[in-house]
Amino acid sequence: FWRRDRPPLATPSFQGVGESQKVSPQPPFLQIYRYQTHDYAFSSNEGLLRALGGEDLVLMLNRSIEEALQRAGFSQKFIDEVVCPAMRVNYGQGGFRPPALPGAVSLAGVESGLWSVKGGNKLVCTGLLYAAKAQVIPGTVVSIEPKIRPRRSGELGGGLYHVTYRTAQGLTGDTYDLVVIAAPLGGPLANISFLNFHPPIPSFPNPYHQTVATFVHGRLNSSFFGYREPSSFRLGVIFTTDNPNLFINSLAMVSPVEKKDDDEDDDEKTTPLAVWKVFSREELTKEELDLLFVSYDSVKFKKWLAYPRYDPPERCPPVLLHHQLYYLNGLERAASAAELSAVAAKNVALLAFHRWHGNHGAIDQQDLEEKLKTEL
Numbered sequence: 592f593w594r595r596d597r598p599p600l601a602t603p604s605f606q607g608v609g610e611s612q613k614v615s616p617q618p619p620f621l622q623i624y625r626y627q628t629h630d631y632a633f634s635s636n637e638g639l640l641r642a643l644g645g646e647d648l649v650l651m652l653n654r655s656i657e658e659a660l661q662r663a664g665f666s667q668k669f670i671d672e673v674v675c676p677a678m679r680v681n682y683g684q685g686g687f688r689p690p691a692l693p694g695a696v697s698l699a700g701v702e703s704g705l706w707s708v709k710g711g712n713k714l715v716c717t718g719l720l721y722a723a724k725a726q727v728i729p730g731t732v733v734s735i736e737p738k739i740r741p742r743r744s745g746e747l748g749g750g751l752y753h754v755t756y757r758t759a760q761g762l763t764g765d766t767y768d769l770v771v772i773a774a775p776l777g778g779p780l781a782n783i784s785f786l787n788f789h790p791p792i793p794s795f796p797n798p799y800h801q802t803v804a805t806f807v808h809g810r811l812n813s814s815f816f817g818y819r820e821p822s823s824f825r826l827g828v829i830f831t832t833d834n835p836n837l838f839i840n841s842l843a844m845v846s847p848v849e850k851k852d853d854d855e856d857d858d859e860k861t862t863p864l865a866v867w868k869v870f871s872r873e874e875l876t877k878e879e880l881d882l883l884f885v886s887y888d889s890v891k892f893k894k895w896l897a898y899p900r901y902d903p904p905e906r907c908p909p910v911l912l913h914h915q916l917y918y919l920n921g922l923e924r925a926a927s928a929a930e931l932s933a934v935a936a937k938n939v940a941l942l943a944f945h946r947w948h949g950n951h952g953a954i955d956q957q958d959l960e961e962k963l964k965t966e967l
């Protein structure tokens with residue numbers, strides 16, 4: 592459900608004040624869609640960022656959002672009271688001086704125009720698998736090991752990978768020409784052993800941040816939020832600034848994807864009785880729920896490692912781990928969003944295709960703007 596809050600990547604640019612910048616017709620990040628439409632791929636995450644926004648965008652990995660905004664002339668008050676609350680909603684973290692790129696993505700998420708999918712955003716994944724006619728093996732990958740393919744005449748003796756996975760039937764596996772890892776390595780989320788790689792696949796520090804999402808059907812305690820008169824309470828979203836005493840990061844009314852005109856409930860419109868989504872770092876205690884709500888009849892929570900824990904300077908892990916072994920999630924260290932994952936996935940699909948077919952002219956090209964002008 593956090594993906595509901597994910598912004599489309601119309602990343603605001605912070606380089607405007609005092610730094611020279613080429614005038615580009617649209618936000619730099621949107622260029623990726625043109626490059627990918629023309630089948631260009633990048634063999635590293637930094638290379639992808641550099642092609643989009645030059646060195647300034649790569650530097651955003653190393654700069655905190657605070658520093659980037661200060662350089663751009665924003666006041667500390669704006670940073671503390673607008674940017675930090677947005678970071679706390681979108682990435683559950685505000686106090687760690689998150690790097691500029693996730694900060695920018697958070698800010699994009701504060702604007703309107705976000706989309707939800709009726710039935711749940713998870714339908715995007717099942718829909719894509721269906722459309723791709725993919726054969727899905729439900730299981731957990733345990734290890735990957737390179738194997739040498741027996742040489743046949745006229746064919747290069749390339750590599751293969753043996754992938755071992757645990758399914759309901761037990762430990763099993765198969766060999767593949769090409770492997771794409773689309774899960775965050777280096778933590779409990781994807782604990783894959785790389786066996787017999789020479790040189791070994793390095794491990795990437797990849798700390799993840801725990802967020803607890805609690806859904807409560809109830810009536811908010813307006814006096815807890817400083818409203819003595821419940822009828823004057825009309826807030827649908829509550830953001831918070833950084834404060835170690837706060838036990839919540841944000842609180843927002845969950846609205847249905849579809850508005851049903853014939854199902855209007857006047858009571859719901861005039862009182863804070865609704866389904867509320869509360870983000871916090873820890874599970875909410877009964878005492879905390881009793882402070883937030885005057886009454887409630889249903890509480891559901893999900894505790895999860897929702898996104899990277901950011902701490903600049905950040906470095907993106909490689910896209911290419913071995914000849915035909917690719918890794919998508921490195922780009923999450925730049926910023927985590929469903930749309931960025933889709934960008935990373937398309938990049939790897941293009942990269943793997945071009946490398947397989949030896950189309951080197953479509954990989955890591957400089958001056959793509961100029962190239963596209965002459966191609967068009």
Ligand SMILES: *[C@@H]1O[C@H](CO)[C@@H](O)[C@H](O)[C@H]1NC(C)=O
Nearest residue numbers: 646649650652653904905906
């Ligand atoms: C960002 O910081 C890392 C680690 O300190 C450093 O290796 C890298 O060169 C820096 N990148 C830039 C673009 O300054």
Ligand SMILES: *[C@@H]1O[C@H](CO)[C@@H](O)[C@H](O)[C@H]1NC(C)=O
Nearest residue numbers: 733777778779780782783784
């Ligand atoms: C990863 O798996 C190994 C066994 O293959 C286990 O010893 C280790 O504790 C696991 N690590 C995590 C973070 O789950």
Ligand SMILES: *[C@@H]1O[C@H](CO)[C@@H](O)[C@H](O)[C@H]1NC(C)=O
Nearest residue numbers: 812814815881882883884885
């Ligand atoms: C509501 O908030 C007020 C102010 O924090 C608190 O004293 C009270 O216990 C809370 N709960 C209810 C049910 O009023």
